[in-house]
Amino acid sequence: MMAEEISLPADGEATTGDLVLPESARSVVLFAHGSGSSRHSPRNRAVAEVFQAAGLATVLMDLLTPQEERVDEVTAEHRFDIGLLGHRLATALEWLRIHPPTAELPVGLFGASTGAAAALVAAAERPDRVHCVVSRGGRPDLAGDALPRVRAPVLLIVGGEDTGVLRLNRAAAARLAAPHRVQVVPGATHLFEEPGTLAQAADAAREWFLHPGTGRERTDQEQDQGQD
Template identity: 60%
Template sequence: MQTLQTEIPVDYVKLGGILEIPDDARGVVVFVHGSGSSRFSSRNRQVAAGLQHAGFATLLFDLLTLEEQRHDEVDATYRFNISLLARRLCATLDWLRKWPEVAPLRVGLFGASTGAAAALVAAAEMRSVDAIVSRGGRPDLARTALPSVSAPTLLIVGGLDTEVIRLNDKAAGQLTCEHHMVIVPGATHLFEEPGALDEVTRLAVSWFVRWLAAPSP
């Protein structure tokens, strides 16, 4: 396993990232965190560990600089700017292709909260995305990009997260790609209940094994 601390040049800034590559990786999954989070998200790191155990490389990176994060905590300037987040994700995906260890691999996106919307918008713009998993996401914020997404998409929502269930169901109705929504019984928005995040990890691993296992042509 290689663990690389990286800096990703985007929008005249540098975003911190952690790229972890197991031996004989079968795909690479890029994490797109939600509002108020970062590459150090404990929930995303737990899911990433499960994916690494299943043979996937993972990239956790910051969508905002520390200064932008501090500014966002005051007035939420950036967290709902989906076009900005998607643009930075697209640039990060281009940057990732420069790494010879992962360049031949199929690419998956794991988005949480507003990060799921950014993942969908980026996937609509870049055909290099092969699969998407959303955890407690806000796919509705991807709006007009939804019908243009071609990557198979899995929407995972907590059973007690009633409003987000409604929003995911509405967004799913606009997706034309292969997609599936799974509701985790007894889970709230952050999947903090015992076993809830383990189930998210199991579902994500299964989805990415299905769609990322073969190398890109």
Template identity: 55%
Template sequence: MSDDNSNLVAVQADDIELEGELIIPEGAEGLVVFAHGAGSSRHSPRNNFVAESLRERGLGTLLFDLLTEQEDLHRASRFDIDLLTRRLDAATEWLRGRDDAVDLRLGYFGSSTGAAAALRAAARRDDIAAVVSRGGRVDLATDQLPSVTAPTLCIVGGDDQQVLALNRQALGRLDAEKNLHVVPGAGHLFEGTGELEEVATVAGEWFQRHLSGEQYE
């Protein structure tokens, strides 16, 4: 499927510019903003794989760097969840100011520490229609979880036992629609055959369900 509106963008957040890629297929009703994990970037091969799968379903995607190159050199910045949350929230505001995205239903896809930022940002906002966490450090958003109203799907590898336990605990604090999808035998990075494809499929179904116009007719 070809992309009808693809461009590199400078995302305005925290009075700085962050590099990103915004792709909105023609006729899209929803758009998913990606929040990558520590040590990763908008070039994450796993997130780009999922993003391409979402675009094949007719959803827009925004992948952007949560940190500048200089900030990313410091471990403390990579794990500064308050900073990452603020950047994600500001990027969402920037997106809402664009003519091509102002009317789209928004979702967040967060990986590892990015999932904590996604849930924290979703707790602050009333315009996030769905959240998907992949191998998420959802424990880093514990206090904000009761304020999340967006339907939330947590995807965790069956062999990623510590993260799986944290996600099960987190689900107990979520009052919104929620679900846990365990990929059997998968580790934290979903590197086994077919594992990332399963992530993309279940995430796509979740977003398609909650970001499509059918939910609002």
């Protein structure tokens, strides 16, 4: 398994990421972390290990430069700048296209919180590069008018106890023209901190990346009950 730190240009500075490439990788998953988080997020790193064990390469990116992160810690202005975050993801997609070890691999996007909106914006802007999208506890509603333009299959994973975000995800799903599914993890709150809930989310995401668009959309009753 190969691992390397990558650096991408960003408005006169650089953003940093960690690429892990299993032998004979089937595809690569580019992570878009949520508001106030970073590529060092223990939750995303735990999910990335599940993907790597299944033969999926992973890229965990810091979408903000060090200077932007310092400003954001005080003002929180950049974490909700979906256009900026989406542009940074598009830059990472282009880098994956020209980086020899990943150039031939299909790319999936995995977004959490506001990163999910950025992932959907990038998918809408680069339909030739993104083959599927997964949101975990995300805010896909913040993708706005990009939602109907997404062509890649989308999986929206939401905690059953995260009622406000679940409502926003269902509203966003209704605007998607691409194949999509809302998957509810019973008993989980926004950060999937309850025992076993993050593992359930990671398993669902892994299967979506391995087999994009599989399964059927479930009814609201099934979603509330967390049934397959």
